[in-house]
Amino acid sequence: MSSSTAISIENVSKAYQLGVFNTGSFSDDLSRWWAMKRGKEDPFLKIGEENDRSIKGDSNIVWSLKDISLDIQQGDSVGIIGRNGAGKSTLLKILSQVTHPTSGQIKIRGKVASLLEVGTGFHPELTGRENVFLNGAILGMRKQEIKRKFDEILAFSGVERYIDTPVKRYSSGMYVRLAFAVAAHLESDILIVDEVLAVGDADFQKKCIGKMNQLGSSSGRTIIFVSHTMPTIKALCKKSIFLEKGKIHTVGETGDVISTYLSAYSPAKTGDGYLPKGISLQGTGEIRYTRFLPTKEGMGCEEFFFGERPVLLLEVEVFTTVTDAAVGIHVLSVYGETVTMIAPNKNYKPISLEKGKYQFKVLLDEVLMPGEYSFNLSVSKYNTGADIDSVEAVGTIRILRDSIEHDLDYPWATVHGYYKPRSSWEMKRI
Numbered sequence: 001m002s003s004s005t006a007i008s009i010e011n012v013s014k015a016y017q018l019g020v021f022n023t024g025s026f027s028d029d030l031s032r033w034w035a036m037k038r039g040k041e042d043p044f045l046k047i048g049e050e051n052d053r054s055i056k057g058d059s060n061i062v063w064s065l066k067d068i069s070l071d072i073q074q075g076d077s078v079g080i081i082g083r084n085g086a087g088k089s090t091l092l093k094i095l096s097q098v099t100h101p102t103s104g105q106i107k108i109r110g111k112v113a114s115l116l117e118v119g120t121g122f123h124p125e126l127t128g129r130e131n132v133f134l135n136g137a138i139l140g141m142r143k144q145e146i147k148r149k150f151d152e153i154l155a156f157s158g159v160e161r162y163i164d165t166p167v168k169r170y171s172s173g174m175y176v177r178l179a180f181a182v183a184a185h186l187e188s189d190i191l192i193v194d195e196v197l198a199v200g201d202a203d204f205q206k207k208c209i210g211k212m213n214q215l216g217s218s219s220g221r222t223i224i225f226v227s228h229t230m231p232t233i234k235a236l237c238k239k240s241i242f243l244e245k246g247k248i249h250t251v252g253e254t255g256d257v258i259s260t261y262l263s264a265y266s267p268a269k270t271g272d273g274y275l276p277k278g279i280s281l282q283g284t285g286e287i288r289y290t291r292f293l294p295t296k297e298g299m300g301c302e303e304f305f306f307g308e309r310p311v312l313l314l315e316v317e318v319f320t321t322v323t324d325a326a327v328g329i330h331v332l333s334v335y336g337e338t339v340t341m342i343a344p345n346k347n348y349k350p351i352s353l354e355k356g357k358y359q360f361k362v363l364l365d366e367v368l369m370p371g372e373y374s375f376n377l378s379v380s381k382y383n384t385g386a387d388i389d390s391v392e393a394v395g396t397i398r399i400l401r402d403s404i405e406h407d408l409d410y411p412w413a414t415v416h417g418y419y420k421p422r423s424s425w426e427m428k429r430i
Contacts, residue, residue, distance in 0.1 A: 005109065006190055006222040007072040007095065012104035014065040014090050014246075064090040066246045068104070074189075075220040077212070079227070079237030079254055081261050086243040088226045092116055092192050095224065110189025110222075113139050115179050117196055124168035128159060128178050131167055135182045149185045156211070157181035158204070177204060184211050190222045191215065197227070209236055230258050230335030262336055262374070262393060273300060273313060275391065283387035286322050287353065287379050291315035292394045303398045306370055310397060312362040314377065315430070316353075316389075324350040324383050329362065330376040332393065339373065342423040350382035356429055363424040368399045 065087045072078055080088045093099045094106060096114035121135045132153060136146035154160055157177045159170070167175065176196050183191060191212070197205050213236060215221040227233050233240060233254060240257040242250040242264075250260045273293025293300050293313040304310050312329065331339045342362065344351055377391045 004074050005071050005107075006074040006076070007070075007109075007224075008107040009068055009070045009072075010105050010107075012065060012068045012091075012094065012101045012106060013063060014087075014094065014099070015061055015063050015102045063246050065094075065101070068246075068248060070241065070248065070251065072222060072224070074109070074222055075216065076239060077216040077223040077225070077237045079225050079233040079240035079257075080243060081227070081230070081233060081240060081258065082243035082249075085245075087246040088243055089116070089194055090246075091243070092194055092224065092226060095190075096192055108190065111140055111187070112190045112192060113183040113186060113188035114192040114194075115176075115183045115196055116192070116194045121182075122167050122175070122179065125166055127165060128163040128167055128170070131178070132182055135179075136186050139186055139188055141186050145187060149187075153178075153181045153185045156185065156207070173201060173204070180208055184208075184215065188221070190224070192224045194226045195228060197232075205232070212236055229337075230262075231333075231337050234258060234335055258335055262334065271300060273395070275394070283380070283389045285389070286320040287316050287318050287325065287388045289314065289377050289379075289389055289391050290317050290357075292375065292377060292391070294395050294397045302396060303400055305400050306368075310364045312360075312364060312375070312395070314360040314362065315357065316360075316379070317357050318353045318355050321352075321354045322381070322388065323352045324381055325353050325388065326350050326380050326382040327360070328378045328380075330378070331364075331368070332374045332376060334372045336393075338376075339368070344425040344427070351427075359428055359430045361426040365423050370399045372396060372398050 068087075068091065080091065082088050090099075092114065093116065094101050095108070096112060096116060098114075098116065121138055122131045123134060126134060132150060133143065133146050136149075137143075154163060157180075159174050159178055162170065162174065167178070170178070180193070180197070183193070193212070197208050209232060212223050212225070216223050216236075223236070225233070225236055237254050239252065240254040241248060242257050242261045244264070249264070250257050273291045275290060275292065291314065295301055295311045295313050296304060296308070301310070314329075326343070328341055328343045330341050333339050342364070344360075374393045374396045377389075377394065379388045379390070380386060381388065
């Protein structure tokens with residue numbers, strides 16, 4: 001471990017047993033005990049499976065992490081992304097020493113402050129003030145150090161009025177505010193933050209990102225940040241790690257890793273836009289999306305010049321008549337952020353679809369700024385909100401810049417990135 005390395009992760013794996021904590025037979029439990037006494041590998045770990053939550057599997061041992069090796073340098077801001085169950089939170093818990101790896105080792109240089117979930121390190125019966133000192137002591141800070149930072153912590157958290165109230169009476173947002181303020185202001189070398197910031201309001205999230213940027217650039221603190229919000233990862237982290245089923249898929253510059261992550265989960269489709277079977281299997285199943293194709297002049301197209309209006313071709317199959325279908329299309333940026341949402345009419349009123357097949361032609365009147373976009377498709381019950389079907393990240397398109405002068409025709413687009421949600425829909429039975 002070099003002097004500039006803050007964290008060294010060597011062949012780290014973590015296995016969890018599902019269900020009960022025994023094997024079901026005395027002889028098998030005895031075999032596990034005897035292996036442990038001799039310093040041998042648990043024989044039942046040999047039949048463990050990767051953590052794929054979409055399948056049932058044959059083993060009750062799953063590998064949440066498998067053979068992770070990585071060095072994080074001092075002062076790096078590193079994002080960790082991946083789907084639910086990819087092993088992100090497990091890795092952070094191991095780094096925070098909340099749990100230990102099943103195999104492998106981790107070397108950490110310096111003090112670690114972590115915020116893994118709402119209320120981490122807080123005692124619900126103690127006041128906010130008492131918890132600041134308790135949390136600081138857990139992090140290895142002296143009482144005088146905490147006193148010196150206390151006013152800054154209080155001002156940043158914005159919970160001055162409630163600081164002498166037991167935290168069990170705090171809302172989840174207040175919990176996060178105070179917990180983050182403590183973790184960010186006390187003198188640790190490494191700050192680990194899970195996706196708890198999503199609990200806070202937008203202004204506080206922006207404040208936290210600014211603080212973490214400041215910590216990384218000015219004080220040289222190492223920051224490890226997990227989030228499903230790609231723009232936040234992009235704004236904060238220069239490097240990122242893409243975890244998939246407990247293994248490292250990609251490590252590199254954040255923009256490249258995010259593009260790889262989004263592409264990995266874009267459903268494959270044929271050139272004519274027909275969706276493969278098995279992709280569209282969400283919701284109640286009364287309606288299924290069967291086709292999605294961006295077009296120009298009636299032909300499938302992925303590239304459009306700035307100012308051109310793509311025509312989106314959708315096809316659905318209706319298996320049971322639905323009188324209150326709410327159809328919608330979300331336009332996503334390259335970072336997975338929803339740019340806008342469009343529907344068959346400006347009032348988002350429901351439509352009635354009888355049993356059969358239908359085609360929608362949607363003229364996208366929004367003027368999208370140059371860049372890459374994809375689409376989420378959804379249909380739900382208007383009255384209850386129940387999902388009928390949804391398909392994520394289909395139909396990638398690229399908006400190309402033909403000239404800088406062309407942007408001046410749409411001055412509002414340079415500020416907002418798109419025009420107000422507006423589209424023209426045509427529907428016919430096929």
